[in-house]
Amino acid sequence: xxxxxxxxxxxxxxxxxxxxxxxxxxxxxxxxxxxxxxxxxxxxxxxxxxxxxxxxxxxxxxxxxxxxxxxxxxxxxxxxxxxxxxxxxxxxxxxxxxxxxxxxxxxxxxxxxxxxxxxxxxxxxxxxxxxxxxxxxxxxxxxxxxxxxxxxxxxxxxxxxxxxxxxxxxxxxxxxxxxxxxxxxxxxxxxxxxxxxxxxxxxxxxxxxxxxxxxxxxxxxxxxxxxxxxxxxxxxxxxxxxxxxxxxxxxxxxxxxxxxxxxxxxxxxxxxxxxxxxxxxxxxxxxxxxxxxxxxxxxxxxxxxxxxxxxxxxxxxxxxxxxxxxxxxxxxxxxxxxxxxxxxxxxxxxxxxxxxxxxxxxxxxxxxxxxxxxxxxxxxxxxxxxxxxxxxxxxxxxxxxxxxxxxxxxxxxxxxxxxxxxxxxxxxxxxxxxxxxxxxxxxxxxxxxxxxxxxxxxxxxxxxxxxxxxxxxxxxxxxxxxxxxxxxxxxxxxxxxxxxxxxxxxxxxxxxxxxxxxxxxxxxxxxxxxxxxxxxxxxxxxxxxxxxxxxxxxxxxxxxxxxxxxxxxxxxxxxxxxxxxxxxxxxxxxxxxxxxxxxxxxxxx
Amino acid sequence: xxxxxxxxxxxxxxxxxxxxxxxxxxxxxxxxxxxxxxxxxxxxxxxxxxxxxxxxxxxxxxxxxxxxxxxxxxxxxxxxxxxxxxxxxxxxxxxxxxxxxxxxxxxxxxxxxxxxxxxxxxxxxxxxxxxxxxxxxxxxxxxxxxxxxxxxxxxxxxxxxxxxxxxxxxxxxxxxxxxxxxxxxxxxxxxxxxxxxxxxxxxxxxxxxxxxxxxxxxxxxxxxxxxxxxxxxxxxxxxxxxxxxxxxxxxxxxxxxxxxxxxxxxxxxxxxxxxxxxxxxxxxxxxxxxxxxxxxxxxxxxxxxxxxxxxxxxxxxxxxxxxxxxxxxxxxxxxxxxxxxxxxxxxxxxxxxxxxxxxxxxxxxxxxxxxxxxxxxxxxxxxxxxxxxxxx
Numbered sequence: 003x004x005x006x007x008x009x010x011x012x013x014x015x016x017x018x019x020x021x022x023x024x025x026x027x028x029x030x031x032x033x034x035x036x037x038x039x040x041x042x043x044x045x046x047x048x049x050x051x052x053x054x055x056x057x058x059x060x061x062x063x064x065x066x067x068x069x070x071x072x073x074x075x076x077x078x079x080x081x082x083x084x085x086x087x088x089x090x091x092x093x094x095x096x097x098x099x100x101x102x103x104x105x106x107x108x109x110x111x112x113x114x115x116x117x118x119x120x121x122x123x124x125x126x127x128x129x130x131x132x133x134x135x136x137x138x139x140x141x142x143x144x145x146x147x148x149x150x151x152x153x154x155x156x157x158x159x160x161x162x163x164x165x166x167x168x169x170x171x172x173x174x175x176x177x178x179x180x181x182x183x184x185x186x187x188x189x190x191x192x193x194x195x196x197x198x199x200x201x202x203x204x205x206x207x208x209x210x211x212x213x214x215x216x217x218x219x220x221x222x223x224x225x226x227x228x229x230x231x232x233x234x235x236x237x238x239x240x241x242x243x244x245x246x247x248x249x250x251x252x253x254x255x256x257x258x259x260x261x262x263x264x265x266x267x268x269x270x271x272x273x274x275x276x277x278x279x280x281x282x283x284x285x286x287x288x289x290x291x292x293x294x295x296x297x298x299x300x301x302x303x304x305x306x307x308x309x310x311x312x313x314x315x316x317x318x319x320x321x322x323x324x325x326x327x328x329x330x331x332x333x334x335x336x337x338x339x340x341x342x343x344x345x346x347x348x349x350x351x352x353x354x355x356x357x358x359x360x361x362x363x364x365x366x367x368x369x370x371x372x373x374x375x376x377x378x379x380x381x382x383x384x385x386x387x388x389x390x391x392x393x394x395x396x397x398x399x400x401x402x403x404x405x406x407x408x409x410x411x412x413x414x415x416x417x418x419x420x421x422x423x424x425x426x427x428x429x430x431x432x433x434x435x436x437x438x439x440x441x442x443x444x445x446x447x448x449x450x451x452x453x454x455x456x457x458x459x460x461x462x463x464x465x466x467x468x469x470x471x472x473x474x475x476x477x478x479x480x481x482x483x484x485x486x487x488x489x490x491x492x493x494x495x496x497x498x499x500x501x502x503x504x505x506x507x508x509x510x511x512x513x514x515x516x517x518x519x520x521x522x523x524x525x526x527x528x529x530x531x532x533x534x535x536x537x538x539x540x541x542x543x544x545x546x547x548x549x550x551x552x553x554x555x556x557x558x559x560x561x562x563x564x565x566x567x568x569x570x571x572x573x574x575x576x577x578x579x580x581x582x583x584x585x586x587x588x589x590x591x592x593x594x595x596x597x598x599x600x601x602x603x604x605x606x607x
Numbered sequence: 608x609x610x611x612x613x614x615x616x617x618x619x620x621x622x623x624x625x626x627x628x629x630x631x632x633x634x635x636x637x638x639x640x641x642x643x644x645x646x647x648x649x650x651x652x653x654x655x656x657x658x659x660x661x662x663x664x665x666x667x668x669x670x671x672x673x674x675x676x677x678x679x680x681x682x683x684x685x686x687x688x689x690x691x692x693x694x695x696x697x698x699x700x701x702x703x704x705x706x707x708x709x710x711x712x713x714x715x716x717x718x719x720x721x722x723x724x725x726x727x728x729x730x731x732x733x734x735x736x737x738x739x740x741x742x743x744x745x746x747x748x749x750x751x752x753x754x755x756x757x758x759x760x761x762x763x764x765x766x767x768x769x770x771x772x773x774x775x776x777x778x779x780x781x782x783x784x785x786x787x788x789x790x791x792x793x794x795x796x797x798x799x800x801x802x803x804x805x806x807x808x809x810x811x812x813x814x815x816x817x818x819x820x821x822x823x824x825x826x827x828x829x830x831x832x833x834x835x836x837x838x839x840x841x842x843x844x845x846x847x848x849x850x851x852x853x854x855x856x857x858x859x860x861x862x863x864x865x866x867x868x869x870x871x872x873x874x875x876x877x878x879x880x881x882x883x884x885x886x887x888x889x890x891x892x893x894x895x896x897x898x899x900x901x902x903x904x905x906x907x908x909x910x911x912x913x914x915x916x917x918x919x920x921x922x923x924x925x926x927x928x929x930x931x932x933x934x935x936x937x938x939x940x941x942x943x944x945x946x947x948x949x950x951x952x953x954x955x956x957x958x959x960x961x962x963x964x965x966x967x968x969x970x971x972x973x974x975x976x977x978x979x980x981x982x983x984x985x986x987x988x989x990x991x992x993x994x995x996x997x998x999x
Contacts, residue, residue, distance in 0.1 A: 532961055532980060555976075556823040556830075557983040558847070559804065565617060565863050565877040566886070567922065568910065574925065577986035 008261040009189045010076065013218065014134075015083040015098055017126060018108035019116035019476060023138040026170035027108055027179070028084060032249060034176045035068040035080070065204065065216055065263055067246045072184050080183060081247075081263035083203065090352030092480065093299050094204075096125055097279045100295065101203040101218035101263065104132035104187030106179065107158075111137045111145035111167070115153045115443065117417040117476035123158045134182050135162045141169035157443055192260030198222030198230075199289040200258075200266075200282040205273055207327035211243075213270035214252070216263075217282055221289065223259045229285040230268060233292045237275050238285050239268035274330045299331050301349025302410070302481070303356055303460055304377045304393040306337055306503065307363070308345030310370035310583070310594040315344045321367035322346060325359060332359060337394070341503040341587045342372055347394055353460050372585075372594050375506045375601050378456045381408040381484050395505040398491040401542055408484040409455050409509075413438075416450040416467070418475035423448050425470040433458035434509060453482065455509070492517055492546075494524065495538040496590040503587075504600070517547035520600060527596035530554035535590050614664035614880075615862040616695065618650060618671050618687065619873030621891055622678040624711060628744035631806035633875035633889045634674040645895050647683045650872050651690040652898040653887075653907070657870060658694035660881075664868070666691075667698040668859035670705075671725075677707035681719045688723045702727055702858040704768075709755040710747035717762035727766040728759050729799075734775060734782075735789040742776045742818075744810070749789070756793055766855055768797035773829040775803050776818040783829050784836065791840040797857060798842060798850040800833055802826060827979055834975050847929045847978050864930050866923045882919075885911040916943065921989045924951055928981065933965075933972025947971075954988045 018024040068080040085091075085098040099105065105126040109119055126133050135154045137147055147167050154162040166178035200217035208214050224230070224244055231238045245254040246264045258264040270276060278299070281292035309318045322334050332355075337347040350356040356376060363369050380392045383405045392398055414435070418426055420442075427437070430452045438451035454463075459479065467475050492513050494504040508516055517539035524537045528551050539547040559570055584591040622643065623634040637643050669691060679687075691697065704727040705720060717728075734740050735749040747755075759767055769790055773783050790798060805815050821829070834844050842850035846864060849857060862869050871878045875889040885908050888894055897905035914922065920943050927934045939947040955971050958964040963977030963984060973981055 532958075532963065532983065552824075554980055554983060555827040557980045558802075558978065559982060565869055565871060565879065567863070567877075567926065568884070568886075570925065571922070571991060574982060574986045574989060575991055577982060578990065581987060 004189055004191060005194060005261075007259070008191065011079045011081070011190055011261050012104070012183050012187050013081045013083065013102045013190055013261075013263055014104045014106060014183060014187050015085050015102045016106045016108060017085060017095075017099075017122035018138075019110070019113070019118040019122075022108050022110040022113065022116070022119070023170045024108050025084075027106070027136065027138060027168070027176075028082060030168075030170045030173055030176045031082065031179065032066070032068065033173070034180060035070045065247050066249050067263065068249075070180060070184075073181065078184060079262075083263065090350075090355045092125070093297055094278055095122070096129065096295065097201065097203045099126055099129040099131060100293070101201050102129070102131055103190055104134060104183070106183070107133050107135045107154075108138050108170075109135060109150055109154060111139045111147050111150050112142050114146075114150050114447070115157050115417070117415055117449075117478040120158065120417070120449075121415065121478040123160075132187050133158075133160050134179075134186050135160065135165040136179055136182075137162075137165060137167040138170050140167050141172050141174065153444065190261030192219065192221045194221075194223055194260045196221035196260075197287050197289040198224055198282070198284045199291075199293065200224065201293040202232075202276055202278055202280045202282060204278060205276040207273050208267075211267045213267070213273050213276050215266045215268075215270070215276045215282070216247070217258070217266060219258050219260050219262050219264070220293065221260050222284070223257055224266070224282075224284075225257055230266070230282050231285040231288060232275065232277075233281040233283055233288070234277060234296055235275055235280065237270075239270055241266055241268045243267045273327055277330060299351065301331065301333050302352055302378060302456070303350045304379070305348055305350070305356060306339060306342070306345055306374035306394070307334075307348050307360070308339065308342040308372045308374075308503075310372050312343045314369060317367065318346065318363070318369055318371075321363050321369060322348070324367075325362060329359075331355065339374075339396075339503045341501045341585065342374075345372075349393065353464075370594065372503075372597055373601070374503050376460050377507060378410050378460060380410075380489060380507060382406075383408075392507070395491055395507050396502055398489075398505075398507055401490070406486050407489040409457055409487040409489060411453050411482045411485050412456050412459060412479040413482050414450075414452045414454045414459070414477060414479040416452070416475055416477050417443065418448055418450065418471050419446055420448050422471040422475055423450065426450060426467065426475060429463075429466055429470055430454065433463060434511070454479070455485075455487065456481070457507070457509075490541045493540050494520065495536075495540060496524070496528070496587055496592075497533075497535050498538075499587075499589070500540075501587045503597075513541060514546055521547045521549040523600045525549040525551055527599045528590065528592055529596075531591065611663060611665045611696075613667045613698070613867070614661060614695075615668040615670065615859050615867065615869035616666050616691065617859070617869055617871045617876055618669070618676075618691075619673065619871065619876040619887075620671060620676040620679055621646075621674040621874055623673065623675045624678065624708075625744070625746055628742075628810040629803055629805070631809050632674065635891070637678070640680075642891075643679065643683060645899070646873075646891055647679070647686055649895040649898040650687060653872050654690050654694040656898075657872075661695055661870065664696070665698050666695040667701050668862060668869075669697070669701060669703040670859040672706050675708045675711060676705045677712045677716070681716065681723075684720065685723055688725075702766075704729055704857070704859055706731070707755070707759075708747070709752040712755060712758070714758040714762060717759050717764070721763045726764070727768070728764045729768040729770065729797075730756060730759070730795075731770045732756075732786075732790065733770060733772045734778070735786045736778075736782050739775045739778055739782065743772075753793065756795075766797070767795045768799060768857065769793075769795040770799045770801060772801050772803050773833065774821055774826045776820055778821055778829075780825065780828055780832060784832060787833060787836045791837065791842070796852060796855040798837060799857075800830075800837075800848050800850065802830070802848075830979055831975060843931070844975075845931050847973075847981070864926045866919070866926055879914075883911060883913050885909070915993065917993060918991050919943075920945065920950065921991045925985055925989060928971075928973055928985065929978075931972060933967075933970045936969045936971070951988055955984075958984050 016024050016028055064084040066082050070078045070080050072078055083098050083102055085095045107123055137150050151162045166175055166182055168175040199220040202215055202217055204216040205213050226241050226243055228241050230241055243254055244258045244264055244266055245252050252265055279296040283289045309315055326332050331351050333349040334346040337345055382390050384403050385405045433454055435452040435454040441449045443449055467477055488510040489507055490510050490513055492506055492508050493500050521537050521539050530552055531554055534553045535551040537549040538545050584593055621634045622637045626634055703725050705725045706729045708731055732752045737748050771786055771790055805811050837850045841852045844850050845856055868880050870880050874887055874891045874894040877886045888907050888909055893905050894907055896903050897907040924934055936947040955964045959966055965972055965974050
């Protein structure tokens with residue numbers, strides 16, 4: 003039985019393919035419910051990291067409570083839970099969705115269904131959510147509402163007759179969306195008198211409050227002063243405060259009860275204690291059953307991060323610690339490279355997560371970084387049966403020690419206009435993909451399924467996909483299993499000395515092309531020095547590619563005229579400054595920029 | 608008797624008939640005779656202003672540079688020379704050089720210069736290839752150059768320097784060798800060999816991608832060829848870009864490379880005097896107004912900087928290493944009271960091994976190969992920034 007209070011709550015999220023207008027719709031809903039006046043309205047209130055605004059994606063989950071008076075005159079409490087829109091954060095998305103009872107599925111009226119539309123719709127269905135389709139961008143001349151309606155019904159299989167068709171940009175028909183939220187999304191259920199059971203769907207660190215935990219109360223009631231227990235970690239805390247998330251901050255309240263979305267503070271120091279997906283219950287009289295689906299999130303992609311200026315190692319450590327306060331998925335440990343000095347081996351959920359962390363380190367902490375090529379975790383069975391996991395090329399065993407090497411695979415789902423199918427199949431083939439099947443969505447679009455090695459995706463797969471489909475193809479993937487693979491470690495030598503920071507693990511078939519290309523890039527990026535510099539790529543002791551940087555022959559300003567020596571002095575001083583920034587790789591000097599240019603393979607095709 | 612200190616005097620004449628497309632020196636085409644006269648008057652005022660400070664010095668080199676000093680009418684040249692003699696003590700054997708542009712002077716003019724006391728002439732030949740000259744935007748042909756050179760000899764100049772350039776658009780090793788052969792055939796006393804550098808704010812800079820310039824390796828080959836060729840014809844490479852026969856070095860330019868004192872007169876001219884480096888503003892109009900209309904209080908000096916000891920030592924090495932003789936450790940010690948080896952010499956050792964620097968007796972000097980990468984080496988060895996103060 004639902005209580006009167008529950009009947010007036012709606013918990014929902016908005017899901018969409020990237021750029022289909024999720025955040026703009028959220029803004030419009032906030033505006034429409036008078037939660038924000040026009041004047042207060044800053045673009046995209048929910049996305050409050052600068053980076054999110056720039057990239058137009060949501061990185062962390064957010065939630066906000068809206069007060070809405072419906073057409074029938076009744077007051078409703080709407081909890082909008084925003085979700086990250088990227089495959090790296092699929093687990094976080096699924097937990098956020100579990101906190102909801104329904105989801106608005108936004109589809110661009112000009113683009114139709116894309117890979118992430120499908121992936122998100124499936125996730126929502128897995129969480130038993132009521133899905134309310136919303137067709138957006140109907141103000142655009144190329145909008146085709148009827149076609150998109152058809153796609154939603156045929157491909158996703160949910161009724162779309164009478165679904166709202168809106169322009170989040172202009173605000174057209176936003177009222178229809180609110181009506182649908184009230185009429186179609188079920189009110190939350192849950193027994194207020196049962197033992198407490200709350201699902202954690204997000205948390206962040208605040209320097210005054212400690213960790214602020216965002217929860218959906220499934221059963222029971224919670225008040226300040228009560229002792230809670232986090233069921234997965236077993237940690238217990240005394241609740242300091244409970245409340246709700248208002249658009250401009252937290253608002254304390256007396257009680258959180260079944261069906262509500264709110265926050266808890268309890269002087270929690272470490273965000274790692276409040277894992278997304280964990281269950282909060284009372285220490286005494288705990289619930290018998292925790293929320294389903296809890297997982298420990300593990301990093302998938304690893305990379306070495308070094309300060310360009312070695313003296314800033316301490317600053318880098320402090321910065322990583324600060325970021326970790328709010329990002330339990332980020333892991334790091336000290337690492338030493340002969341070439342790059344002291345740095346950290348960092349683990350990320352995926353490439354986007356890695357890029358975000360790197361950008362935040364550079365922007366928010368003003369650090370210049372050198373990062374090594376991203377790596378996945380490989381599993382090696384050594385001769386003699388020992389099994390090891392490798393996330394750092396420098397730990398890769400020699401060829402003789404390896405019995406079998408395994409690499410992680412993903413199941414990839416690509417949606418593309420038919421005209422690009424050939425090119426994309428070629429791309430997947432080239433990336434060692436195994437074709438599973440191909441389905442026609444309609445006469446114009448195709449869904450391709452491939453098994454692909456994760457290490458082929460983490461470099462530049464997404465960019466290649468976009469460039470081969472003029473931006474039209476979309477990608478979604480999920481991890482599957484480890485598969486045996488012929489892996490080798492590729493090393494690079496400058497002047498006969500191995501540069502450890504350049505080593506990486508690669509499939510044998512790919513080693514030659516990669517080696518040649520990186521050797522060429524090294525040649526382009528290493529400035530000529532007084533001696534000739536041989537560049538060699540090697541697998542073990544076998545040299546598989548070689549280039550040479552010719553010796554510098556001219557570096558002179560021949561003119562020193564009329565007694566004006568200031569220019570020459572300035573030039574030498576500038577040159578000296580440049581030299582100070584150089585990294586000594588063996589006997590060879592390389593600038594951090596050149597080093598990064600070598601590792602950046604995104605112009606490869 | 609106390610020996611008087613010597614001083615070089617540089618006079619900048621910023622006028623040109625037409626600016627060359629690669630040139631970034633301060634020069635322009637004067638509007639009329641009046642403009643030239645007021646500029647000369649201002650130079651005379653500047654010399655008067657400074658003469659007191661130079662009472663204890665003997666001027667043993669005078670150098671008229673530009674621009675094109677030979678754009679000055681003889682009457683104006685004569686006013687300047689009078690002023691030079693009136694305001695400074697000129698050594699009897701002073702070297703008095705003027706640059707001159709082929710095509711702007713005739714025998715009569717050259718004779719008049721000689722009569723004014725100019726005893727050394729520096730002529731801009733640049734190339735003997737008319738195509739290359741045209742690309743450079745020079746106003747003379749190879750033939751005109753030869754005519755001017757011969758006129759200068761007839762006028763009585765027994766010390767003539769010729770400028771040539773390499774690294775020119777379209778230039779090849781063989782066209783450069785033709786120029787080298789041609790220049791040695793007319794037998795000048797001194798040759799300056801400059802590499803074309805594309806400077807910002809020149810027409811060449813804007814066109815640089817279309818110029819088909821020789822690359823660094825080709826320039827290296829040209830330079831090495833020049834050093835070989837000229838030495839086989841009796842020209843000693845006494846400085847990175849300067850060659851002389853019979854020891855006829857440019858005494859004025861040697862002052863720059865020896866860190867000796869000189870005073871610059873005229874817009875954009877540089878001075879090193881009394882431990883201070885400074886320059887005159889790079890604008891003829893303000894220069895004239897600043898000197899003539901005192902109440903305007905236009906400062907004509909800029910970039911004034913007292914050179915402290917560490918900076919001075921670094922400058923000394925930077926400049927002396929341009930000389931084939933390099934740095935003599937004893938001279939360095941006498942001048943600064945500092946041991947050269949422990950300050951710079953030990954840093955040069957690694958380049959000795961590679962054949963970029965040679966040590967002969969008590970001197971360190973660049974080899975030819977080293978000279979051509981001297982910026983690379985000097986930027987590693989020198990450090991102009993003030994030395995850290997030791998804690999009190």
